[in-house]
Amino acid sequence: MPVLAEVPAERRELAARVRELVEEIVHTDAPAADLLTAAEWIAGATALLRTARRDRPMLLAHDGGYQVSMHSPVEGPGNPLAPPMTGLVAADGEMRATAVLSGAYEGPPGRVHGGWVAALLDHAVGRAVACAGLPAMTVSLTVDYRRGTPYGVPLTVRARFTGSEGRRVFATGEIVADGEVTAEASAILVAIRGLPASTQDG
Numbered sequence: 001m002p003v004l005a006e007v008p009a010e011r012r013e014l015a016a017r018v019r020e021l022v023e024e025i026v027h028t029d030a031p032a033a034d035l036l037t038a039a040e041w042i043a044g045a046t047a048l049l050r051t052a053r054r055d056r057p058m059l060l061a062h063d064g065g066y067q068v069s070m071h072s073p074v075e076g077p078g079n080p081l082a083p084p085m086t087g088l089v090a091a092d093g094e095m096r097a098t099a100v101l102s103g104a105y106e107g108p109p110g111r112v113h114g115g116w117v118a119a120l121l122d123h124a125v126g127r128a129v130a131c132a133g134l135p136a137m138t139v140s141l142t143v144d145y146r147r148g149t150p151y152g153v154p155l156t157v158r159a160r161f162t163g164s165e166g167r168r169v170f171a172t173g174e175i176v177a178d179g180e181v182t183a184e185a186s187a188i189l190v191a192i193r194g195l196p197a198s199t200q201d202g
């Protein structure tokens with residue numbers, strides 16, 4: 001499986017166009033004939049891509065020497081499911097990034113679906129503990145939804161490593177929209193055996 005230094009521009013471009021497509025699909029009032037025409041065009045694009053299919057997503061060399069998939073459904077600029085996260089900075093057990101979710105992520109009217117709010121926070125705590133040198137998987141994530149998380153505006157996603165006890169690693173995080181915290185998370189993660197930070201590059 002190849003490890004690339006960064007997501008190739010063409011993959012970012014393709015994913016960005018598909019994100020726009022998904023947004024228009026949920027907003028469109030186009031007549032039925034146009035919907036069917038669009039479906040046909042999209043099927044053509046899918047068939048083109050399927051001619052060279054990998055079994056698993058490609059990996060990407062990432063911060064601190066850790067490898068993460070360029071197709072992360074939260075962060076990956078190459079995955080149209082990902083909002084994605086931009087301007088991500090992760091160092092010394094703290095991470096911060098920006099995400100703008102479209103109306104395609106609507107849960108309650110006018111607000112982001114709570115599952116996606118949790119996904120952003122789950123990813124953020126994973127990132128925070130990894131950059132503290134403790135790559136780990138979430139085993140418990142408690143999310144307090146303080147107020148509706150809006151879509152279509154920049155959300156600041158932050159998390160930090162707060163300590164560890166045996167294999168258990170602790171982190172907290174929050175989402176901030178327009179200066180107000182909309183959701184807070186507290187997480188327990190379990191350090192992954194046999195995955196010390198120092199062996200993760202390449």
Ligand SMILES: CCCCCCCC/C=C\CCCCCCCC(=O)SCCNC(=O)CCNC(=O)[C@H](O)C(C)(C)COP(=O)(O)OP(=O)(O)OC[C@H]1O[C@@H](n2cnc3c(N)ncnc32)[C@H](O)[C@@H]1OP(=O)(O)O
Pocket residue numbers: 066067068122123124126127130135136137138139140165166167168188190
């Ligand atoms: C995710 C990849 C990370 C790679 C990192 C490298 C790159 C990093 C770079 C960038 C980060 C990107 C960020 C990604 C973010 C993604 C986030 C996710 O989606 S995470 C996936 C969802 N989570 C799962 O799928 C876990 C499912 N759970 C399991 O597979 C097992 O529970 C496992 C392997 C994690 C642990 O199982 P055992 O059998 O090895 O260990 P036992 O003995 O059960 O637990 C170990 C300790 O943890 C406590 N523990 C376990 N579950 C607990 C819980 N629910 N609450 C509290 N403590 C718990 C136990 O009491 C034990 O504690 P005592 O060592 O005795 O002190």
